[in-house]
Amino acid sequence: MITVENLTKSFPGKGEHVLALDGVSLSVPAGTVCGVVGPSGAGKSTLARCVALLERPDRGSIRVEGVDLVALRGRELRDARRRIGVVPQGDSLLRQRTAAGNVALPLESAGVAAPARRARVAELLDLVGLTNKAGSYPDQLSGGQRQRVAVARALAASPSVLLADEPTSALDPETTGSVLAVLDRVRSELGVTVLVVTHDMAVVRRICDDVAVLEGGRVVEHGKVLDLLTQPGSRITASLLPEVDQAGTTPREIGQYDVVAEVVLVGFAAVGALLPEAAHRHDVELAILGGGLTRLGETPVARFKIGINGERSERALSWLAERDAVIRRAPRDIGGLAA
Amino acid sequence: MREPTPWDRVFDLVISATGDTVYMVGIATLLAALGGIPLGIVLHMTSPTGLSPRRITHRVLGAVVDVGRSLPFVVLLVVLSAFTRALVQTTIGPTAVIVPLTVGAVPFVARLVESALREVNVAVVEAAITTGASRLRLVRSVLLREAGPALVAAIGVTAVTLIGYSAMAGVIGGGGLGDLAIRHGYQRNDERILLASVLVLGGLAWLTQLTSDFIARTIDRRRSALRV
Numbered sequence: 210m211i212t213v214e215n216l217t218k219s220f221p222g223k224g225e226h227v228l229a230l231d232g233v234s235l236s237v238p239a240g241t242v243c244g245v246v247g248p249s250g251a252g253k254s255t256l257a258r259c260v261a262l263l264e265r266p267d268r269g270s271i272r273v274e275g276v277d278l279v280a281l282r283g284r285e286l287r288d289a290r291r292r293i294g295v296v297p298q299g300d301s302l303l304r305q306r307t308a309a310g311n312v313a314l315p316l317e318s319a320g321v322a323a324p325a326r327r328a329r330v331a332e333l334l335d336l337v338g339l340t341n342k343a344g345s346y347p348d349q350l351s352g353g354q355r356q357r358v359a360v361a362r363a364l365a366a367s368p369s370v371l372l373a374d375e376p377t378s379a380l381d382p383e384t385t386g387s388v389l390a391v392l393d394r395v396r397s398e399l400g401v402t403v404l405v406v407t408h409d410m411a412v413v414r415r416i417c418d419d420v421a422v423l424e425g426g427r428v429v430e431h432g433k434v435l436d437l438l439t440q441p442g443s444r445i446t447a448s449l450l451p452e453v454d455q456a457g458t459t460p461r462e463i464g465q466y467d468v469v470a471e472v473v474l475v476g477f478a479a480v481g482a483l484l485p486e487a488a489h490r491h492d493v494e495l496a497i498l499g500g501g502l503t504r505l506g507e508t509p510v511a512r513f514k515i516g517i518n519g520e521r522s523e524r525a526l527s528w529l530a531e532r533d534a535v536i537r538r539a540p541r542d543i544g545g546l547a548a
Numbered sequence: 549m550r551e552p553t554p555w556d557r558v559f560d561l562v563i564s565a566t567g568d569t570v571y572m573v574g575i576a577t578l579l580a581a582l583g584g585i586p587l588g589i590v591l592h593m594t595s596p597t598g599l600s601p602r603r604i605t606h607r608v609l610g611a612v613v614d615v616g617r618s619l620p621f622v623v624l625l626v627v628l629s630a631f632t633r634a635l636v637q638t639t640i641g642p643t644a645v646i647v648p649l650t651v652g653a654v655p656f657v658a659r660l661v662e663s664a665l666r667e668v669n670v671a672v673v674e675a676a677i678t679t680g681a682s683r684l685r686l687v688r689s690v691l692l693r694e695a696g697p698a699l700v701a702a703i704g705v706t707a708v709t710l711i712g713y714s715a716m717a718g719v720i721g722g723g724g725l726g727d728l729a730i731r732h733g734y735q736r737n738d739e740r741i742l743l744a745s746v747l748v749l750g751g752l753a754w755l756t757q758l759t760s761d762f763i764a765r766t767i768d769r770r771r772s773a774l775r776v
Contacts, residue, residue: 261678290680301675305693305769315679317689346769362679 210239210402211260211293211370216269218255229255230266231426235404237419239369242396242403244413244434246445247423254298256423257374257406261295262286273370291319294363294401296373301359302347308358309334309343315365333361336398337391353384357391364395371395373405377412389415410448414505420445434505435475439535450512455499458514463498466516470526473512473535480511487529493519553732553740561728562744568642569724569752572714576646577707580653584706585699587613587654588661589687595662597670599683616655621713624648625720645722649710657706664698665691697768704760711753725749 213235219226229252237243247253258264260271262278270277278289302311309330316326334340337357347355356376363371373392377385393416395401405412413420413434420437422430422444430437430444437443438450450473463469474480480502488495500513517525530536553561591613593599594606619627625648629639632647668691676690692699715726725745733742 261674263674263677287680287682290678293678295675295678297671297675297678299671300669301671303672303676303690303694305696305767307769314676314681314689318679318681318685348770359675362675366680 210237210274211404212236212270212272213256213260214270214272216256216259216266216271218252218259218264218266228426230259230269233269233423233426233428235421235428235431237370237402237404239402240396240400241418242392242405242416243419243421244417245404245406245421245423246408246410246413249408251423252426253406253408253423254374255426257298257372260293260372260404261297261374262290262293287318291315291366292368292370294366294368294371296356296359296363296371296376298374298378300347300355300379302355302362304347307344307346308339308350308354308361311347311358312361312365314362319366329365333365334358336364336394337361338387351384352380353387356380356384356388360388360391360395364399364401368401370402370404373403373407375407375409376405377407377409382411385409385411386415392416410445413445414449414503416506418506435508438475438505438510439473439533441535449503449505450510451501451503453499453501453512453514455514458498463516466496466518468517468522468526469498469514469538470517471512471514471537472529473510473537475505475510475533476508479532479534480509483529483532483534484513484515487525488517491519491521491525491528493517493522493525495525553738555740558740558744561732561741562725562748565723565725565728565745566748566752569711569714569726569749572642572645572649572717572722572724573707573710576649576653576710576714577703579646579650580657580706580710581703583650583654584657585661587658588665589691591658591662592665592691593683593687595666597666599673599686613655613658616651617659619652621648621652621716622719624652625717625722640721640723642723645714645717645724649713649717652713653706653710656709657702660702660705661699664695664702667698668694697764697770700760700764700767704757704764707756707760708753711749711756715749725752 213233216230216233218230219228233256245253245256255264259266266279269279271279273292281289312330312333313326316329321329334343337360339354339357342350342354350358376388376392380388389412392403392405396403405417407413417434419432420434421428434449438446453471474483484495494517496516498514498516500511502509502511504510526536591606591609594602594609596603628648628651632639632644635647636643638644672694673686673690676686681690714722714724715729717724718726718730721727725748729742729745732738733745
């Protein structure tokens with residue numbers, strides 16, 4: 210597990226010091242994946258560089274398994290670096306070394322003997338599905354393959370924590386999938402704690418258990434992804450939820466309903482059965498005017514725009530709310546259709 | 549009108565002078581690499597963006613290197629004559645020329661090495677740092693290896709430059725092809741010798757460049773998918 214406490218870092222700027230991190234605290238329980246998101250300039254990169262022990266914070270601590278790594282120097286610092294595997298932003302592989310040679314680098318630094326090194330490298334390349342690319346040079350690999358080699362390299366010295374800084378920023382959506390699948394495997398098969406800094410909400414949807422929102426160098430929101438999804442006033446709900454597609458529904462049709470609302474449903478059972486059951490129980494006419502579906506990890510999440518007709522429309526809506534559906538009463542012209 | 553030198557005599561003279569030039573340039577390049585590469589590494593390491601930033605050291609070294617580079621080689625030949633005599637007991641002949649050649653080339657190599665190392669992607673170096681690599685390993689396995697092709701090219705450029713400089717040594721009787729061209733070719737107005745020595749000098753430079761390009765390409769693993 211990794212615990213970041215009260216991390217503060219400023220850089221000399223024009224005149225005033227620029228405060229990049231302003232007392233950031235973050236805790237990632239062992240074996241979970243935590244995403245750090247936020248707008249550009251929020252301090253994401255600085256946080257990543259501090260956790261990677263490339264930047265020394267002004268104040269605060271970074272503890273891995275309870276040991277503070279911030280104050281270390283020299284040999285102790287180098288040894289500590291191997292306790293946090295780092296997948297840096299952008300192309301970071303040695304271009305004059307093969308994939309296997311790149312993965313071997315941390316083992317060389319750790320003084321692992323050649324035979325043991327070879328065995329470990331083979332194991333890691335297998336984990337990221339690149340056994341047949343062991344002898345290839347980075348320039349012969351695709352962007353996604355290079356990133357998977359970087360993940361294998363980060364894991365070589367068996368760290369308990371993996372830090373990935375924008376691991377998908379240079380990748381297309383399909384390749385992103387392969388890299389995220391590898392990160393997901395790292396957590397599930399090796400039990401490694403993963404901290405992933407990203408601007409890509411797809412990363413949060415696919416692999417993160419927790420998410421922290423960074424803004425102006427502060428953590429403004431932090432919690433389980435599924436909790437934040439249904440928490441009123443959360444800043445990232447909108448970017449986690451699917452778009453509502455209401456193609457073909459005209460304002461006139463929407464106007465016909467007594468009640469129009471947006472409903473967010475989480476989980477297989479809810480997505481599949483809750484709306485028909487509500488209609489049936491309360492004897493109302495319930496129509497889906499638009500909607501979208503996504504997944505958070507393995508959990509399906511649906512967002513529907515519904516219209517209800519009937520005496521007990523309001524009752525049906527509160528019945529849904531009691532079953533953990535998030536209801537947002539929509540003005541009838543939502544989506545700008547009336548404009 | 550003097551009889552032109554017979555071709556077989558020209559051939560003998562040029563062969564012997566070529567041997568001298570290769571000897572001078574070869575040894576001087578080797579020594580310049582031995583001195584210039586470490587100096588270039590230190591220059592890069594101590595720079596503000598290097599692995600061990602030391603502002604004062606960097607400035608002082610940089611100034612020394614730049615002054616060294618700015619001295620014209622002909623001046624160096626003369627200025628260093630006392631030093632050369634102390635070192636090799638003579639100031640004429642190929643062995644004596646090696647001294648100013650080396651002294652002139654060390655700062656040149658150092659700057660080339662520094663810029664080659666600076667071209668190594670910062671992200672790659674930082675990634676290596678996060679693996680817990682020591683400074684020594686970072687220099688050896690990351691900086692020097694990643695900059696390998698550029699370093700070979702730098703040594704190649706140095707060797708070609710030294711071929712030119714070595715020809716200048718002809719002015720003070722340094723031996724080699726330049727000496728031959730100036731004393732036999734120019735001063736005795738022997739066109740055959742002038743032509744032959746200049747051609748061989750050019751060919752030597754060309755061959756050196758070709759070899760260095762070939763080696764640089766061979767050790768470079770970038771874009772290697774394009775080669776078979």
